[in-house]
Structures are given as C-alpha cells and as structure tokens.
Amino acid sequence: EKGDIFHKRTIVKAKVIDRVDTSLEALVLSVSQKAKVDLDYMSSLTGKGKNELVDELRGEIFLNIAEYDAFTNRLPFQNARNEDNFRFSYVTSDEYLSGNIREKLGIIDEYIRNTHKELRQNAYYQGDRRIELSDDERESLERELVELEWQREKLKEVLPKELTASEINVRLGATWIPTKDIERFIFETLKTPAYNRWDIKVKFSEQTSEWNIEGKSKDYGNDLANMTYGTSRVNAYKLIEDALNLKETKVFDQIENPDGTKKSVLNKKETLLAGQKQELLKEEFKNFIFEEPERRSRLEKLYNERFNSIRNREYNGENLSFEGMNAEITLREHQRNAIARSLYGGNTLLAHVVGSGKTYEMVASAMESKRLGLCSKSLFVVPNHLTGQIGREFMQLYPGANIMVADKKDFEPKNRKRFIGRIATGEYDAVVIGHTQFEKIPMSKEYQEKHIADQIDEIVNYINEYKHDRNQNFTVKQLEKTRKKLEARLEKLNDDFKKDDVITFEELGVDKLFVDEAHSYKNLYLYTKMRNIAGIGQSEAIKSSDMYMKCRYMDEITGGKGIVFATGTPISNSMTELYTMQRYLQYDELKKMGLENFDSWAANFGETVSAFELSPEGTGYRVKTRFSKFFNIPELMSMFKEVADIQTADMLDLPTPNAHYEVIKTMPSEEQKEVLASLATRADDVRERRVEPEEDNMLKITNDGKKLALDQRLINPLLPDDPNSKVNVCVKNIFAIWDKTTDKRSTQLVFSDMSTPKGDGEFNIYDDIRDKLVNMGVPKEEIAFIHEANTDKQKDDLFAKVRRGEVRILLGSTQKMGAGTNVQNKLIALHDLDVPWRPSDLEQRAGRIVRQGNENSDVNIFRYVTENTFDAYLWQTIENKQKFISQIMTSKTPARVAEDVDESSLNYAEIKALATGNPLIKEKMDLDNEVVKLKMLESNYKSNRYRLEDKVVKSYPEEIKRLETLIEAVREDIRT
Numbered sequence: 001e002k003g004d005i006f007h008k009r010t011i012v013k014a015k016v017i018d019r020v021d022t023s024l025e026a027l028v029l030s031v032s033q034k035a036k037v038d039l040d041y042m043s044s045l046t047g048k049g050k051n052e053l054v055d056e057l058r059g060e061i062f063l064n065i066a067e068y069d070a071f072t073n074r075l076p077f078q079n080a081r082n083e084d085n086f087r088f089s090y091v092t093s094d095e096y097l098s099g100n101i102r103e104k105l106g107i108i109d110e111y112i113r114n115t116h117k118e119l120r121q122n123a124y125y126q127g128d129r130r131i132e133l134s135d136d137e138r139e140s141l142e143r144e145l146v147e148l149e150w151q152r153e154k155l156k157e158v159l160p161k162e163l164t165a166s167e168i169n170v171r172l173g174a175t176w177i178p179t180k181d182i183e184r185f186i187f188e189t190l191k192t193p194a195y196n197r198w199d200i201k202v203k204f205s206e207q208t209s210e211w212n213i214e215g216k217s218k219d220y221g222n223d224l225a226n227m228t229y230g231t232s233r234v235n236a237y238k239l240i241e242d243a244l245n246l247k248e249t250k251v252f253d254q255i256e257n258p259d260g261t262k263k264s265v266l267n268k269k270e271t272l273l274a275g276q277k278q279e280l281l282k283e284e285f286k287n288f289i290f291e292e293p294e295r296r297s298r299l300e301k302l303y304n305e306r307f308n309s310i311r312n313r314e315y316n317g318e319n320l321s322f323e324g325m326n327a328e329i330t331l332r333e334h335q336r337n338a339i340a341r342s343l344y345g346g347n348t349l350l351a352h353v354v355g356s357g358k359t360y361e362m363v364a365s366a367m368e369s370k371r372l373g374l375c376s377k378s379l380f381v382v383p384n385h386l387t388g389q390i391g392r393e394f395m396q397l398y399p400g401a402n403i404m405v406a407d408k409k410d411f412e413p414k415n416r417k418r419f420i421g422r423i424a425t426g427e428y429d430a431v432v433i434g435h436t437q438f439e440k441i442p443m444s445k446e447y448q449e450k451h452i453a454d455q456i457d458e459i460v461n462y463i464n465e466y467k468h469d470r471n472q473n474f475t476v477k478q479l480e481k482t483r484k485k486l487e488a489r490l491e492k493l494n495d496d497f498k499k500d501d502v503i504t505f506e507e508l509g510v511d512k513l514f515v516d517e518a519h520s521y522k523n524l525y526l527y528t529k530m531r532n533i534a535g536i537g538q539s540e541a542i543k544s545s546d547m548y549m550k551c552r553y554m555d556e557i558t559g560g561k562g563i564v565f566a567t568g569t570p571i572s573n574s575m576t577e578l579y580t581m582q583r584y585l586q587y588d589e590l591k592k593m594g595l596e597n598f599d600s601w602a603a604n605f606g607e608t609v610s611a612f613e614l615s616p617e618g619t620g621y622r623v624k625t626r627f628s629k630f631f632n633i634p635e636l637m638s639m640f641k642e643v644a645d646i647q648t649a650d651m652l653d654l655p656t657p658n659a660h661y662e663v664i665k666t667m668p669s670e671e672q673k674e675v676l677a678s679l680a681t682r683a684d685d686v687r688e689r690r691v692e693p694e695e696d697n698m699l700k701i702t703n704d705g706k707k708l709a710l711d712q713r714l715i716n717p718l719l720p721d722d723p724n725s726k727v728n729v730c731v732k733n734i735f736a737i738w739d740k741t742t743d744k745r746s747t748q749l750v751f752s753d754m755s756t757p758k759g760d761g762e763f764n765i766y767d768d769i770r771d772k773l774v775n776m777g778v779p780k781e782e783i784a785f786i787h788e789a790n791t792d793k794q795k796d797d798l799f800a801k802v803r804r805g806e807v808r809i810l811l812g813s814t815q816k817m818g819a820g821t822n823v824q825n826k827l828i829a830l831h832d833l834d835v836p837w838r839p840s841d842l843e844q845r846a847g848r849i850v851r852q853g854n855e856n857s858d859v860n861i862f863r864y865v866t867e868n869t870f871d872a873y874l875w876q877t878i879e880n881k882q883k884f885i886s887q888i889m890t891s892k893t894p895a896r897v898a899e900d901v902d903e904s905s906l907n908y909a910e911i912k913a914l915a916t917g918n919p920l921i922k923e924k925m926d927l928d929n930e931v932v933k934l935k936m937l938e939s940n941y942k943s944n945r946y947r948l949e950d951k952v953v954k955s956y957p958e959e960i961k962r963l964e965t966l967i968e969a970v971r972e973d974i975r976t
Contacts, residue, residue, distance in 0.1 A: 020045045023056040027092070032319040035343055035372040037061055037090045051081050054090065062096035062151060064088050068110040074124065076111065077147045078140055095344065097158045098313035099642070102305055105159070108152045115145050158311050160638075165290040167896065168303050169631035172243045172285040173211070173603040175594060176306050179204050181295065182244070185288050186213075189281070190224045190236055200237070202244075207459070207479060209597035211244035213237050223951075227944040229281055233270050239278045243285075246528075246599055246608060249274040273940055276933070306593065307604070307635040310642060315340040322364060323371055324400050331360060334652055338645045339365045343374060345643075347555070347563040347585040349518070351889065352647040354568035354819075354847025356654060362514045362566055363394050366430050367401065375512035375562070377428060382516040384408075384434035386820040388792050390516070391432050398429075406433040407792065411440060420503045423510075431510075435520060439543045443550060444504040451549060452490045459483045505550055511562055513554050517819050518565035519840065521547045521584070522577045526598045544580075551584045560588055568819075568847065570644070571885050572840030575606065575630055578640060578888075585643045593639070605636045631897045633888060646889055657859045659850045665865050666729050669722040671712050676869060679705055705870035707754060710765065710834050714755055717763040726864040727765055730831055731772045733862060737829050738778055738808060745805030746828035746856065751845050753813045754834050757787050765833070766811050773809065786812030786821075799823050818844035824851040832863045835874040839882035 020026050026042035034041055039050045046053070054061070065076050065088050073079055079087040096104075118124045119141055123132050133141070170177065179202040187197055199215035216237035219225055229236035233251050242249045251270035254262050290296045317336030320343075331339075335357050342348040342365040350358050366378035382390050391405035404426060410419040411434075420441060423431050443451075459479050515521070523541040554562040563585060571577050579601050582590055590596045595604065607629040630636075668676070682701050685691050707714040711727050722728070734748055755765040770783045784807045789795040801807040802823040810823065814836055827849045836842060849859050865871040887898045 018045065022046070023048065023053050024060065026053070027057055027060060028319045031092060031344075032321050033372070035374055037092060039090065054081065059154075060093055061090045062093060062154070063147075064091045064096055065104070065107055065111065065151075068107050070114055071126075074114075075140060075144050077144055094313055094316070097154060098311045100309045101155055101159050101311050102309035105152065105155050108148055108155065112145065112148050112152065115141055115148065119145075160308050160311060162304050163300070163308050163635075165296050165300055168290075168300070169897065170286065170289050170299075171603065171607050172240065172282050173246050175204070175209060175600040175603050176302060177289070177299070178302075181289070181299070182211075182240075184295075185285055186237070186240060189284050189288065190219070190222060190229060192219050192222065192225075205479075206594060208482060209599040209603075211241060213241040213244075216241065223948065227947070229277055229284075231270065231273050231277060231940070233267075234274045234277075236277070236281060239274060239281055243278050243282055246603060248608075249278060269936065272933070273936060276937060307632065307639075310635075310638045312638055312641045313341075313345065315344060315645075320368060322368065324367060324398055325364065326397055326399060329360075329397060331364065332357065332652075332654075334647050335361050335364070338647075339368060341645050342564050343368055343372065346560045347643050348565070349570060349581055349585055349644040350564065350566040351570045351644050352566070352568060353649045353652065354843055355656065355824075355851035356568075356647055356652055357852070358516070358566040358568070359390060359393050360397055362516065362564060363397050363430075365564060366512060366514060367398050369512055370429055375558075377509050378430040378512040378514060379423075379438075379508070379510040380430055380432040380514045380516065381435060381438040382432060383520070383820055384436055385792055385795055386516070387432050387434050388796060389820065389822070394430065394432070401429045402427070403430045403432065404428050406431070406437055411437045416440065417502050420508070424503050424508050435517075435543065439546050441505050441508070442502070443546075443553065444506055447504075447506060447553060448549065449490065451552065452486055456483055456486050456490070459486070506553065511554075511558055512564070513550070513562060514564045514566070515547070516566050518581075518584075519567045519569050519572050519577070522572065522580055524548055524580045524583060526576065526579075528598045528602070548584060552587065555587065569840035569843055571889060573838045573881075575888070578636075581644070582640060586639070589639065589642065605632055606630050629897070630888075633894045633896055633898060637888065637894050648886075648889060655852055656850045657854045657856050659846065659859055659861050661861050661863065663863050663865055664726070664729060664733070665867050666724055666726045667867050668869055669712060669720075669725065671719050671722070672708055672866070672869065675708050675712065675715055676705075679708070702870065706834065706874070709866040709869035709871040710752070710754055711768075713763055714765075726833065726866050727768065728772075730833055730862070730864055731769055731776075734769075734809060734829075734831065735773060735776045735778065737860075738773075738782075741828055744828075745808060745826060747802050747805055747808045747810065747823070747826045748829045748831065749817065749823075749827060749845075749848055750809065750811040750831045750833060751814060751817065752811070752833040753815070753836055753841075756813055757785055769811065778809065782806070782808045784810050786810065786817045802826075814841040814845055817848070821848050822851070822853075824849060824854040826856070827854055827859060828856050829860045829862065832861065835871060835878060837878075839878055839885055842878065842882065 017029060020029060023042070023046060026045045027037065029045060030036070030038045030042050039053055042048075042053055043050055048056075063077060063080055073088070076088050080090070118133065119138065122138070123130050125131070172182075182202045183200070186192065186200070186202070192200060196215070196219045199218045201214040203212045203214065204210070205212075216235065219235075219237070222235075225236040226232065230239060231251075234249055239249055249271070251267045251274055252264040253267045255265050256262055290299065315337050317338070317340035318333075320336060320339060322331070334352070338348075338350055338352070338361045342350075342361075350361055352358050352361075362380065366375075366380070369375040369378065380390060380394075387405055387407065391403065394401060394403055404423065406419065409415060459482055463479050463483070521541070521544045524544040524547075551563055565581070565585060570581055576598075579598060582601075583596075587596065590601070595601045679701055682691075682696055683698070686693075686696055686698060686701070704715060709726075711725055712719045712722060730750070734750065737746070737748060750769065752765055757764050757766040766785050766787075770780070770785075773783055774780050784798055784801075786795075786798070789798045798807065798810075799822065802810055803825045805826045810817070812821075818841065830845065830849045832842075832845060836845070846861060849861065863875070865875060884898055887895050
C-alpha cells in the first residue's frame with residue numbers, strides 16, 4: 001500500500017517564533033530551540049536586558065558554579081553579569097538542583113568562606129600582593145554573599161536525607177573504610193601485643209583495589225590468631241587479608257610425586273575450617289565497626305559524602321518541538337521525557353519495558369540532537385535482523401530524514417570499504433548498521449595504542465610517586481605487574497593488527513552513538529581478584545571489548561554526552577551486568593568515586609555468600625561461593641539512575657492488552673517416571689565419580705531432565721507418543737483457539753528453545769506439532785517456523801503475513817523470535833512449552849503479545865508444566881530470579897538489601913529430590929551438610945582446647961619459671 005505521504009500532509013512546516021511576552025516563555029523556548037539557557041537569544045525574544053532576565057528568572061535559573069576559582073573568578077555572580085570571559089554560565093533549576101549536591105555545596109561554601117574572610121580583612125590577595133577593598137568592592141562582596149547564601153539554601157533543601165549507621169551495610173573489604181579503622185579492628189579483636197603492633201600495617205592501593213597486611217606472621221604465638229579466629233594452618237591475619245580482598249582462603253598440601261616433583265592438592269577439611277573462621281571474623285567486623293560513637297559518626301559522615309550525595313534529575317520533554325516529525329504520530333509523555341534526558345543529560349540508558357516505544361525515542365533523540373546542533377551524525381547499532389525494520393520506523397517518524405541503512409551485502413569484503421567510505425563522506429542524519437557490522441569497523445591502531453599507552457603512563461606516574469615511599473612497596477609491586485600485562489597487550493596489538501586499509505571508526509564523523517538491545521554487550525571482561533565465584537561473569541566477548549573502547553572514544557569527543565543504550569532487560573541474569581552498564585556509560589563517574597575496579601564496586605555493594613553443597617564430584621560436600629547478596633542498593637541505584645531512565649510496566653499506562661496467565665499441568669507417563677529414576681542413578685554415578693565429567697555431569701543431567709519434561713521422545717525417539725503429554729495438550733489447545741477465532745483470523749505464537757527443526761530428518765517438536773495440527777484440519781500454509789525465514793527479507797515477509805492473519809500459528813525460539821519480532825496485531829495467545837534459563841527471556845517472549853498495536857483487549861499466555869519433573873522447580877527458580885531483578889529495577893525506592901539467584905544447573909540434592917518425587921530428601925541432605933559442618937567445628941574446638949590445656953599444664957609453668965629466672969638475673973645485673 002502507498003505511504004501516508006501520498007494522501008495527507010506528514011510533515012508540518014516549523015513555525016518560527018521570534019517574539020514572546022515573558023521571561024519564562026523565553027526560557028522555555030531557549031531550552032527547546034538551543035538546548036541551553038541562551039541569554040542573548042532570550043533577550044532578542046523579549047527585548048529585555050540580560051540582567052533583567054536573570055532577576056526575573058530567579059529560582060528558575062541558577063549560576064552553575066562548577067569549581068572554586070579565586071584567581072580568575074573571585075566574584076562569580078558579578079562576573080556573569082559583566083560578561084567576564086571566565087564567567088560561569090546559567091542553567092535551569094532542574095539541572096543545577098540535581099547531580100552531586102554535596103560537591104556543589106562544597107564549592108559554594110568555599111566561596112562563602114573566602115568572601116567572609118575578605119570582608120573581615122577588608123582586603124584580598126593577588127599572588128603575594130595585598131589589595132585593600134574600596135567601598136564599591138565591599139558592596140559588591142556583600143551582594144555576592146547574599147546570592148551565594150541564597151543559592152546555598154536552595155541546594156540544602158534538596159540534599160538527600162543523611163543515612164545513619166543502622167541503614168548502612170559495611171563488610172570487611174569496603175574500600176571507603178580508612179585503613180586505620182581496619183588496623184584498630186585487628187588489634188582489638190586479636191589483642192595484638194603492643195610490641196608487635198609496630199610491625200603490623202594495613203595497606204590499600206587505590207589503583208589496584210588491593211589490600212595488604214604487612215607483618216602477618218610477626219604475632220606467631222597469639223592463640224586468638226591461631227585458634228579462636230584462625231587455624232593451625234592459616235592465622236587470622238591472613239584470613240582478614242583474604243576477606244579484605246574478597247578472596248576465599250584455600251589450604252593446600254604439598255604431595256611428592258613418584259618422580260620427586262611436588263604438587264599442591266587442596267585440603268578440603270582445612271579449607272572448610274578456614275572458611276568458617278573467616279565468616280566468624282566478618283561477623284566480628286560488623287559488630288565492631290559502628291560500636292564506638294566517635295568512629296560511628298565519623299564513618300556515617302564519610303559514607304554520606306561518598307555515596308549519598310546524588311539527587312536524580314527529573315527531565316521534562318513537554319516543550320520539545322520535534323520539527324520534521326510526522327504530524328500523525330504523537331509521542332507519549334515517557335518518550336518525550338526520555339528524549340529530553342538524552343538531549344540535556346549525558347550518556348543515557350533507555351531501560352524501558354519491552355514494547356514501550358524505544359525505537360521512536362532513539363530516532364527523535366537523533367533528529368533533535370542534530371537540529372539543536374548537539375551532534376552532526378548519528379550511528380544506530382541494532383541487531384542484524386532489525387536494520388530494515390528500524391530504517392522503516394525511522395522514515396515513518398521523520399519522512400524527510402536522510403538516512404542510510406546497511407544490509408548484509410554492504411559488509412561483504414568486496415563492498416565493505418566502499419560502504420564505510422559512504423558513511424564517512426555522506427551528509428546523513430543517521431546511519432543504521434547491525435551489531436556484527438559495527439564490530440567490523442575498527443578503531444585505528446593509533447587510538448588502540450594510545451588507549452593502552454595512556455593506562456601505562458598512568459601506572460608509571462603512580463610508580464614514580466610511590467617508589468620513594470617505603471610504606472608503598474606493595475603498591476609498586478602490584479602496579480609493575482599490571483604494567484607488564486598492558487605492555488604485553490600492546491606488543492600483541494602490533495603483531496596482530498591487520499591493516500585492512502579500511503576507514504576507521506574515528507574517521508566516520510559519528511558523534512552520537514545509539515545501541516539497541518544493548519544487553520547483547522553484557523560480557524565485558526572484569527578484572528577481579530575473586531576466583532571461581534558463581535554470579536561473576538569472567539568470559540569476554542570481543543564485541544564487548546570493541547564496544548567499550550568505542551564508548552571511551554565517544555566520551556572523549558563528546559564529554560560524556562554521546563552514547564544512548566536501549567534495552568528492555570538491562571539486568572538479564574546477574575547483578576554484575578549493572579556494573580558493566582555503568583562501565584560503558586558512567587566510566588568517569590565510577591573513577592571519581594573510586595569504583596572503576598570491579599572489586600571496589602563489589603566490596604561496597606555486594607557480598608559473596610558461601611554455602612555448603614553436596615559436591616557433584618562425589619566427595620560428600622563442597623563449599624560453593626556465590627556473589628549473590630547486594631546491599632546499600634538505594635545509593636547504587638541513585639548513581640545508576642544518573643544515566644538510566646527506568647520505566648517498568650507498572651509505571652507506564654500503555655494501551656496493551658490484559659494478559660491472562662494460565663499454567664496447564666500434565667502428569668508424567670510411566671516411561672517418563674522410569675527415565676526420571678535413571679537420572680537419579682546418573683546423578684549418583686557423577687557424585688561417586690564413576691563417570692568422567694566430560695562423559696556426564698550435573699548440567700547434562702539438568703538438560704536431559706528439561707528435555708524429558710518437554711517430550712519423552714527427545715530422550716529416545718522410539719518411546720511412544722504419550723497422548724497426555726504437554727506437547728499433545730498444547731496442540732489441542734492451539735487447535736481449539738485457532739478454530740474459535742477463525743472469523744477474526746487471530747494468530748498464536750508457540751515458544752520452545754529446545755528441539756528446534758534442523759532439517760536433518762531427526763525427530764523434533766516443531767514438525768510434530770505442525771503435522772498434528774495439519775491432521776486436525778489446519779491448512780499447512782497457516783503454520784510457519786521462524787527457522788524457515790533465513791534472510792531479513794524472508795523474515796519481513798513472514799511477519800507481514802502474521803500481522804495480516806495469513807499465517808496464524810508461528811513457532812520459534814526466544815533467540816530467533818524474541819527481541820524485535822513485531823507481529824502483535826492479531827495475536828490472541830502465546831504458548832510457553834519449555835522453561836528458558838533467564839528471566840529476560842520470559843520478558844522478551846511476553847513482550848511479543850503484550851504490546852501496543854494489538855487489536856485484542858484480552859490475551860492468554862499458557863505455560864505448560866509436566867508435574868513431578870524438573871519443570872515446576874525450574875519455573876520456581878526463574879520466578880525467584882525475576883523477583884530479585886524487579887526489586888532493583890523499580891520506580892519505588894529499592895530495598896536496602898536483596899539476594900540474587902544465579903544458577904544454570906541443578907545440584908545433586910535438587911536432582912535427587914525431583915527424580916524421586918520426595919522433597920524431604922533435599923532437606924535431609926541439607927541437614928547432613930549442617931551436621932558435617934558442626935562435627936568439624938566441634939573437632940576443631942576440642943583440638944584447640946587440648947592444645948590450650950597442654951600449654952597450661954606444661955608450657956606455661958616452664959615459661960613462668962624461665963621469665964622469673966630472667967627477671968632475677970636482670971635485678972642482679974642492676975644491683976651490681
């Protein structure tokens with residue numbers, strides 16, 4: 001069909017306003033037309049002088065006093081009025097009364113102190129020269145003081161409420177706690193003798209976030225350090241150092257091989273014991289840290305200054321004019337406000353619920369940025385299969401825009417150079433390319449070298465600064481290590497760089513970067529001292545490192561204002577993804593707060609939780625450490641919300657259909673029960689080490705359990721097709737809905753991430769469902785698999801057929817049919833046949849049907865569960881995880897503490913309980929674990945008691961005798 005442009009006006013001519021009556025109207029216009037407070041422009045609109053405008057707008061605009069500058073800007077308000085070259089500029093009240101309020105108050109206080117001092121002394125200094133104040137200057141200073149104090153009052157009104165010790169969670173290792181307090185804790189807890197205290201020092205390196213306790217072995221005879229809070233193998237000083245560094249203490253035994261070489265073997269019992277003592281020390285620290293009133297008030301003040309100073313800005317987009325936008329489309333309030341944020345704020349994350357209109361927000365942001373002169377060329381980086389769709393939506397919203405959309409052919413080796421050249425030389429409003437295409441545009445080798453060389457220079461400066469300080473030997477060693485790693489990377493870069501003689505990212509002329517579905521870049525490498533901890537991703541995707549470097553470059557050229565990320569699921573699986581988003585968008589802010597190292601961030605906002613578990617290897621039990629507890633969340637979120645625009649479904653009253661969720665339960669067949677019992681046997685084999693881990697392990701068993709719950713024929717195609725299986729129940733349900741809605745030609749989606757069609761003749765659920773539906777009377781052409789559409793063109797055609805109701809049943813996986821699948825028009829039902837691993841997958845699935853533009857006011861989402869299999873348990877797990885994410889991504893003030901759940905396979909106890917259908921088994925195993933732990937602590941207590949009794953009976957009397965003899969000898973010496 002022909003576009004709107006053929007039968008109605010789509011672009012309304014922009015009206016130029018050159019006259020307004022009031023100063024407030026002029027301010028509104030200045031912000032919407034110039035994106036700032038432009039007093040010259042406002043004067044031309046009103047005919048009023050600048051000083052008159054400033055007086056009339058008092059309270060609406062503020063002088064943005066960004067730093068204390070007594071030399072060139074002694075009188076900031078007077079300089080601003082006199083148009084001094086060094087003057088600060090005026091900003092709107094919502095900009096000034098937000099951000100780091102304490103920092104702004106500190107600058108104002110500095111000016112007030114200085115002004116009082118000059119009035120007291122009746123003089124000011126320029127260098128060493130004293131200059132007496134004239135009457136006029138004194139009057140100016142008094143006027144200045146009135147303005148400063150008024151601005152100070154306004155800042156104090158919006159200062160976040162002070163937090164008290166009872167609200168602040170502190171753990172051993174929090175980087176904001178001064179080292180002297182850690183020393184105090186050590187000396188008081190371990191009662192370190194005074195003569196040893198000189199040699200025991202706590203050090204912290206800001207650059208590497210590494211803690212070190214010097215002189216750990218000096219206090220070797222201390223029973224508190226070796227027994228009560230330590231073990232015979234690891235003393236309490238070492239345990240505290242490891243806890244400060246968020247490390248688990250591991251104890252190894254040296255075992256000699258037959259050939260004479262030695263190898264280290266983990267001593268599980270001693271490691272477990274050390275872990276228990278470490279937990280004890282952590283608890284002692286929590287009791288100690290706020291116990292003493294003077295220390296408590298000092299640390300409260302320190303925490304509030306460091307983490308509780310931010311007031312989030314509320315952006316208002318109601319006055320944006322959107323010239324050139326399609327007049328038929330009206331943006332919603334949350335969209336206009338999000339656009340205002342990306343224009344007036346810095347880097348932005350549009351964390352809006354799936355289906356809330358993020359594409360239009362990004363498009364309008366790009367066009368408004370260009371109109372206001374804030375950027376010249378925008379680059380949109382979107383999932384590969386969505387380039388065409390985003391291009392169409394761009395032209396829908398701005399029919400007159402000059403954009404270029406890449407397709408697969410443009411990035412084939414023979415066309416790539418030419419296409420990138422066109423981006424660089426063309427005067428485009430925006431360029432749309434896919435995620436993988438973006439990766440193929442390299443940063444220049446020079447920039448990559450500079451990026452690494454800058455880090456090396458920074459380290460060299462620190463080394464030079466510290467090398468003369470004997471107390472900082474430890475830091476210097478750490479920095480030398482880091483420097484060597486970076487130099488190796490630089491060398492590798494020189495060897496590896498393939499000069500494709502292609503235009504580099506810097507040469508494209510892009511100064512605004514939009515990244516859609518930004519959660520695809522969550523695997524950014526973390527440098528951390530924590531090892532083997534569940535919940536911390538250690539995998540690095542090259543595309544994420546590439547994106548990170550390009551983000552740093554964009555920050556450099558735009559001053560931290562050039563990046564917009566968009567995703568409906570910023571936290572898709574684990575809390576560490578939030579830190580990753582901050583690294584992309586808030587790098588300078590993290591650096592300023594001393595949180596650029598993951599370990600510092602983790603020490604202040606998270607905690608590793610160690611728990612006993614039955615080990616898959618079969619040694620009875622193991623300690624599993626997980627990064628799963630988070631605290632001080634409101635302070636973390638207020639920092640995150642400086643870039644994140646969070647909009648959840650409960651915040652937006654979108655015209656989406658009402659979703660009715662229904663769980664359909666089916667009973668397992670006899671064959672399924674038998675296979676389930678065999679899974680329990682396999683779990684026993686894995687645990688008893690009767691099979692190699694490559695051959696079978698808990699993850700394989702979990703996946704087989706998931707397959708079994710979906711359909712027994714996935715385990716063995718020769719098993720019968722159970723008429724009551726969830727696949728057959730689902731088929732009947734699909735047919736009933738298809739039949740009932742024939743007149744409206746309503747459509748349905750079926751999701752299954754397992755058993756997708758490979759086209760190799762093997763049994764799969766997809767073909768099975770289609771064959772059964774066709775046999776029941778559904779025309780074959782009305783059923784489609786997403787896997788059959790291999791190109792963007794085929795996908796677009798398929799989606800169009802679904803939107804028209806020609807294809808009425810579409811089957812697919814979350815990956816292929818999740819984000820970006822806009823087929824909601826006639827959708828009436830969605831069927832979740834299997835359980836995905838991540839909550840974000842569920843959100844993406846539901847987002848296909850609960851979406852604006854659906855003609856049905858009520859829709860159904862069916863979830864199919866096979867009872868007494870892994871199904872119900874896995875649904876429970878994913879729901880718990882979703883609850884955790886909702887606690888954080890909320891419009892309300894988040895809870896101060898939350899627990900994360902991050903598992904991708906079931907442990908032995910869970911499998912055994914599910915396979916036998918007896919939940920008490922898991923409880924018994926947990927209690928067995930508890931008993932093992934208590935027995936171990938009991939035997940440790942007894943051995944410590946016997947050692948102390950021996951000391952009382954044997955060692956101490958001998959020691960007393962030796963010391964008495966020594967005293968007598970010294971007295972004899974004094975006498976003679």
